[in-house]
Amino acid sequence: xxxxxxxxxxxxxxxxxxxxxxxxxxxxxxxxxxxxxxxxxxxxxxxxxxxxxxxxxxxxxxxxxxxxxxxxxxxxxxxxxxxxxxxxxxxxxxxxxxxxxxxxxxxxxxxxxxxxxxxxxxxxxxxxxxxxxxxxxxxxxxxxxxxxxxxxxxxxxxxxxxxxxxxxxxxxxxxxxxxxxxxxxxxxxxxxxxxxxxxxxxxxxxxxxxxxxxxxxxxxxxxxxxxxxxxxxxxxxxxxxxxxxxxxxxxxxxxxxxxxxxxxxxxxxxxxxxxxxxxxxxx
Amino acid sequence: xxxxxxxxxxxxxxxxxxxxxxxxxxxxxxxxxxxxxxxxxxxxxxxxxxxxxxxxxxxxxxxxxxxxxxxxxxxxxxxxxxxxxxxxxxxxxxxxxxxxxxxxxxxxxxxxxxxxxxxxxxxxxxxxxxxxxxxxxxxxxxxxxxxxxxxxxxxxxxxxxxxxxxxxxxxxxxxxxxxxxxxxxxxxxxxxxxxxxxxxxxxxxxxxxxxxxxxxxxxxxxxxxxxxxxxxxxxxxxxxxxxxxxxxxxxxxxxxxxxxxxxxxxxxxxxxxxxxxxxxxxxxxxxxxxxxxxxxxxxxxxxxxxxx
Amino acid sequence: xxxxxxxxxxxxxxxxxxxxxxxxxxxxxxxxxxxxxxxxxxxxxxxxxxxxxxxxxxxxxxxxxxxxxxxxxxxxxxxxxxxxxxxxxxxxxxxxxxxxxxxxxxxxxxxxxxxxxxxxxxxxxxxxxxxxxxxxxxxxxxxxxxxxxxxxxxxxxxxxxxxxxxxxxxxxxxxxxxxxxxxxxxxxxxxxxxxxxxxxxxxxxxxxxxxxxxxxxxxxxxxxxxxxxxxxxxxxxxxxxxxxxxxxxxxxxxxxxxxxxxxx
Numbered sequence: 001x002x003x004x005x006x007x008x009x010x011x012x013x014x015x016x017x018x019x020x021x022x023x024x025x026x027x028x029x030x031x032x033x034x035x036x037x038x039x040x041x042x043x044x045x046x047x048x049x050x051x052x053x054x055x056x057x058x059x060x061x062x063x064x065x066x067x068x069x070x071x072x073x074x075x076x077x078x079x080x081x082x083x084x085x086x087x088x089x090x091x092x093x094x095x096x097x098x099x100x101x102x103x104x105x106x107x108x109x110x111x112x113x114x115x116x117x118x119x120x121x122x123x124x125x126x127x128x129x130x131x132x133x134x135x136x137x138x139x140x141x142x143x144x145x146x147x148x149x150x151x152x153x154x155x156x157x158x159x160x161x162x163x164x165x166x167x168x169x170x171x172x173x174x175x176x177x178x179x180x181x182x183x184x185x186x187x188x189x190x191x192x193x194x195x196x197x198x199x200x201x202x203x204x205x206x207x208x209x210x211x212x213x214x215x216x217x218x219x220x221x222x223x224x225x226x227x228x229x230x231x232x233x234x235x236x237x238x239x240x241x242x243x244x245x246x247x248x249x250x251x252x253x254x255x256x257x258x259x260x261x262x263x264x265x266x267x268x269x270x271x272x273x274x275x276x277x278x279x280x281x282x283x
Numbered sequence: 284x285x286x287x288x289x290x291x292x293x294x295x296x297x298x299x300x301x302x303x304x305x306x307x308x309x310x311x312x313x314x315x316x317x318x319x320x321x322x323x324x325x326x327x328x329x330x331x332x333x334x335x336x337x338x339x340x341x342x343x344x345x346x347x348x349x350x351x352x353x354x355x356x357x358x359x360x361x362x363x364x365x366x367x368x369x370x371x372x373x374x375x376x377x378x379x380x381x382x383x384x385x386x387x388x389x390x391x392x393x394x395x396x397x398x399x400x401x402x403x404x405x406x407x408x409x410x411x412x413x414x415x416x417x418x419x420x421x422x423x424x425x426x427x428x429x430x431x432x433x434x435x436x437x438x439x440x441x442x443x444x445x446x447x448x449x450x451x452x453x454x455x456x457x458x459x460x461x462x463x464x465x466x467x468x469x470x471x472x473x474x475x476x477x478x479x480x481x482x483x484x485x486x487x488x489x490x491x492x493x494x495x496x497x498x499x500x501x502x503x504x505x506x507x508x509x510x511x512x513x514x515x516x517x518x519x520x521x522x523x524x525x526x527x528x529x530x531x532x533x534x535x536x537x538x539x540x541x542x543x544x545x546x547x548x549x550x551x552x553x554x555x556x557x558x559x560x561x562x563x564x565x566x567x568x569x570x571x572x573x574x575x576x577x578x579x580x581x582x583x584x585x586x587x588x589x590x591x
Numbered sequence: 592x593x594x595x596x597x598x599x600x601x602x603x604x605x606x607x608x609x610x611x612x613x614x615x616x617x618x619x620x621x622x623x624x625x626x627x628x629x630x631x632x633x634x635x636x637x638x639x640x641x642x643x644x645x646x647x648x649x650x651x652x653x654x655x656x657x658x659x660x661x662x663x664x665x666x667x668x669x670x671x672x673x674x675x676x677x678x679x680x681x682x683x684x685x686x687x688x689x690x691x692x693x694x695x696x697x698x699x700x701x702x703x704x705x706x707x708x709x710x711x712x713x714x715x716x717x718x719x720x721x722x723x724x725x726x727x728x729x730x731x732x733x734x735x736x737x738x739x740x741x742x743x744x745x746x747x748x749x750x751x752x753x754x755x756x757x758x759x760x761x762x763x764x765x766x767x768x769x770x771x772x773x774x775x776x777x778x779x780x781x782x783x784x785x786x787x788x789x790x791x792x793x794x795x796x797x798x799x800x801x802x803x804x805x806x807x808x809x810x811x812x813x814x815x816x817x818x819x820x821x822x823x824x825x826x827x828x829x830x831x832x833x834x835x836x837x838x839x840x841x842x843x844x845x846x847x848x849x850x851x852x853x854x855x
Contacts, residue, residue: 115695119688124382126660127684128393135387135423143383170384170422288601294721295601298613300620302672302724397681400674406719436674440654441647457649 060197138167150184326505327418358447388419400436636808637730665731670757672724712746759791
């Protein structure tokens with residue numbers, strides 16, 4: 001099979017002429033390479049290009065609702081391609097009194113979102129807020145982030161992230177868990193995972209909570225165990241993950257527990273020796 | 284007569300530190316007919332007296348809905364109020380759009396306060412000529428609030444407030460009944476709240492005027508109560524609830540005739556149209572300016588020096 | 592004010608022949624009638640307090656807050672035209688926010704005051720605007736400890752250990768001068784502030800007032816500028832009123848300092 005997407009289902013070149021690669025891959029560099037000799041056209045005549053791919057990345061964020069709160073986890077790795085470049089990246093951000101935001105994807109965009117959230121918190125909770133202000137709740141944070149994300153993508157300049165917002169609904173009691181990503185897509189669920197976790201962790205989480213409404217039967221202990229297990233499984237199989245992670249538990253009795261530098265416990269690597277190409281043994 | 288040199292624009296202080304243009308703008312509020320607001324722990328009622336410019340003309344709108352949880356009543360230049368209410372609506376929609384949250388009454392009213400302040404500090408624009416009562420229910424704190432907005436950019440929160448012509452009479456009523464309205468025991472129903480507001484409004488009426496379904500606007504908003512505005516036929520139900528239909532001054536005359544056609548013969552020939560304009564209060568406002576109400580500094584030379 | 596009426600006081604940004612800017616002086620007059628505001632810089636933080644005159648019993652008690660927050664660690668109390676004060680604070684917030692977006696750290700109080708001084712001064716330079724009708728007392732705690740500044744309509748901006756403005760400033764100043772700021776803690780300063788505001792209120796005795804106090808201290812508030820807790824406030828008010836009965840008729844001051852001139 002021809003693996004060049006541009007060859008798939010394209011009309012014969014005889015019909016419209018050859019595909020103009022400049023349109024799809026409109027980079028100034030590609031243009032300059034092609035036209036190194038000619039000086040008549042400047043690169044500025046080409047379309048502007050923004051972020052096309054993330055650079056330093058964080059992998060999955062996984063999260064669950066349980067009967068009196070939400071639980072989120074994300075590891076501390078910042079990958080540079082396949083290189084485990086940074087091992088101390090915090091990807092869970094607290095906003096206001098009871099909201100937690102988990103971010104995967106590009107780390108510099110994560111840092112930008114961190115600033116945006118700090119500014120949001122300042123304008124909403126510090127300015128002219130005289131009754132102590134727990135005004136900023138998870139639905140507001142999520143809506144705000146989804147406006148930011150959709151706006152950026154509509155300007156063809158996305159923040160390259162997938163975000164999970166956890167906390168409580170406007171009543172302060174009902175657990176709240178929603179997702180928004182670089183396209184501005186949003187959805188809510190009792191089980192949310194981003195990145196590789198969306199493939200590997202979601203089935204594990206849904207074993208505990210098969211349907212959205214079922215979270216009301218789940219205790220904090222069950223949820224926590226499920227999340228810890230999912231983090232371990234992700235570490236086994238996700239080559240861009242780390243066994244050091246942060247975990248946040250928010251409960252509607254006001255408890256906000258932020259645990260850092262947790263390790264994936266009880267790892268069993270016995271299977272590893274059976275895998276071809278693993279470890280030092282050459283075959 | 285001595286010509287005041289310091290009142291040509293809002294960027295000139297008088298030697299005593301006053302801003303006459305801004306103070307004059309506060310006077311414009313008194314040219315408009317009265318509006319009254321009261322807040323309980325669960326609801327805010329706004330009521331207002333409407334005027335019509337001529338017999339065949341319609342009555343001027345006095346109460347404007349901002350959002351399901353907020354409304355305003357105005358006194359003064361109605362077009363200015365339209366500009367401000369448009370701005371408020373925009374703020375309310377933005378809050379819903381960006382934060383998925385109905386705007387809080389306080390931040391709404393502060394947004395127009397800051398807007399009004401700009402017009403008092405730069406040359407080439409005039410201060411707004413309208414006072415507003417802003418009432419709203421805040422979902423986040425489950426509470427109701429009533430604010431008075433002034434063209435100077437000042438905003439204060441009240442249990443009960445009145446603006447416009449002869450509003451001092453309404454304030455007197457409110458102060459006298461503050462304990463029944465706001466006492467620790469008091470949990471006024473919507474109906475009681477509106478009746479108190481209408482009673483206060485009725486005290487502002489001129490000698491031969493009565494509250495009728497044509498000249499009265501009533502609105503209520505609060506917990507589990509989306510903003511509701513009652514006009515024309517719909518307002519009669521509230522007027523019927525008043526203990527006597529005539530105002531106290533008229534009652535002593537035994538004149539119970541509430542023929543609404545003759546309330547307005549005194550406001551046809553006004554040169555400067557305020558919200559519908561009325562010369563009925565000319566004497567009053569002259570007296571007011573003689574006293575020289577000061578722009579609100581915190582020392583409280585507010586426009587509370589009416590001579591009535 | 593000998594030159595009033597000679598025409599040099601009708602427009603902002605105009606010097607009189609003897610080098611005065613009358614509009615700035617008149618702006619100061621707007622402040623001098625306003626409720627008293629004070630600020631104290633203690634060894635462990637700052638305390639701000641205002642005398643809030645109550646004009647109507649229909650006003651919601653405890654609402655209508657007057658002391659505002661510019662950034663988490665910086666607060667402002669002001670006397671004069673209150674809407675101008677809001678304008679001033681909004682500008683301060685913009686400055687603080689743009690500083691943070693540039694340098695990723697909270698703005699220091701001296702730097703913020705420098706910026707705000709420039710902003711306020713600008714409103715004395717053009718005839719298309721008027722000077723701010725406020726004197727603002729800005730206090731906060733940053734990495735270099737507590738700071739207290741007072742800024743005037745002219746843009747003048749000095750650091751203080753104790754600052755007072757508004758109608759009762761003379762009384763307040765003379766009380767502040769008696770204090771030992773080296774030893775004073777913010778917790779004690781709340782009571783002192785309540786007392787001073789109460790004494791300053793003597794100048795305005797015919798009207799009721801409400802006391803509003805905020806503080807900012809690393810130890811007490813975690814470096815955040817917040818209103819003091821209700822119990823501390825009530826205790827301070829009670830103490831102030833008690834003392835008040837003892838030495839009721841001591842202070843008698845007629846503020847006799849008309850010539851608040853723009854420094855040259």
